[in-house]
Amino acid sequence: MPRVWKFGDSINTDDILPGKYAPFMVGEDKFQAFAFAHLRPEFAEGFKPGDLLVCGRNTGLGSSREYAPEALRKLGLKAIIAKSYARIFYRNLVNLGIMPFESAEVVGALNDGDEVELVFEQGLVKRGNQVFKLNPPPAFLLQALGEGSILEYYKRHARFPGEAGR
């Protein structure tokens, strides 16, 4: 059963992947092993594909380094639930196909280590017999994610979601 990894407010990209462990510094195949190396050294080894990240306010503030969420994706992260996100990090999540859910109530209800199930399509989190409803991301993001990713979307249509034909 997937578990919750819960963090507080203002988790920044230096927390998620310290600059000195960028793929550029340690190699493309190794950097994910340093996710949360300072803040939670047991994270990279303990995280199982499908586990859920639950964070507070202003999640992902700081650097534009896409390799920070990419490290999490390499470990098998598919969704984050947070109270709010920093702008660049939010775009990076979408671009990498990691679903950024936003819900202060659900964040408040979930605890670190909770065993949960995320029903993606319906936007539900289940803990035992409790069910939490998540707000879906904005429609234009779902349009892009519906085709796999924004890269796939652009490759197929040679335009951005919502852009008139050229």
Added chain:
Amino acid sequence: MGQTLAEKILSRHAGREVRAGELVVVEVDQVMVVDSIAGSFFKRLAELNATPRFPEKVTIVIDHVAPAANIEVATAQKEIREWGNKHGCRVFDVGRGICHQVLMEEGLSQPGGIVLGSDSHSTTYGAVACFGTGMGATDIALAAASGRTWLRVPESVKVTFKGKLAPGVAAKDAALEMVRVLTADGATYMSVEIHLVDGAESMTRGERMTLANLTVEAGAKCGLVVPSGEILSIYQVPDWLYPDAGAIYARKIEIDLSTLTPLVSVPFFVDNVQTVDSVAGKKVDQVFIGTCTNGRLEDLHAAAEVLKGRKVAQHTRLLVIPASSQVLEQATEDGTLLTLLQAGATIGTPGCGPCMGRHQGVLAPGEVCVSTSNRNFKGRMGAADAEIYLASPRVAAASAVAGVIAAPEDLETTSSYGLNETGL
């Protein structure tokens, strides 16, 4: 209904009148890629089966770890040079300087333009009312491939700086005060539109860069300084590039520059801003003067003014890294560099230096650094428990002499560490 500066620029590039909240696709004038992200950028372009649509609009700067610190970095930078040659894209190599400083010096960021950078401090271009914003590798690759990007037109926060800074108070202090007032997520998704009035128009391009640079620390998408003062003589500013009187703002803030005192941002968040007085006396192991926030000639001048005839405290290291080769040249020519060296500074290759903890001055466990950079997150410059205090070049220089956090005005009284140690 009037438009904000962000709405004006995005309308111009979208070819229609747009308002906050709308999604737009706009033509981009310049796509800036830094060395640490270039590998991901190439990978995304390959996934797209694409090459840059307008090679002259793509610039790569080797600055984040320059010169290379290890074989991985050296290999990545080798690939950048080869790729740039192959595709006809500009590459600024080791020693040319920090991306934002270099683009500004090279005229690649112009009033009314849009520059996307693979670095969050791309808000810096807003100093000249250029819509600069940071994005990740995928967005940057899409922009290089298409010549366009998609954006949500941001709401704007109007920040008015009025009056003049008191002697000894710097643009960095004004910027830190702005982040303190806005808080770390107070301008998320928004444009911070900066108005300089009642004397503040005299702020230089460099000072405006410091202000625009730090807007991202309040979460901003861009930080646009309304053109005035020397900007009008350095650039041809188009008539349309001013916000309308009736523009709608999400929030308005006014900061009276004449009331500010030297400030410092205390670990581990940038909006944790206090007066220098409140942390004065804290022992300092390293002082770093440089970065895209405060590594310009005027910053080195401010530091040299404090350091002239003084020595760095025995237990403190002073690291100065000019923001660009041009800054280094000018500081050499006008004697600033000699003053810094005589005070005991060590000089690094123009570039980002230890700002993100990769090389050239990484901090050991428990060490304290006063830095003129822009982030003091936990572990940012090295060990997880090392502490970073963000301050102006003057405060940084004074702290180097005192060996403890200090304002220049405090120097004569901190005799146990500073001036008197060598002046006996």
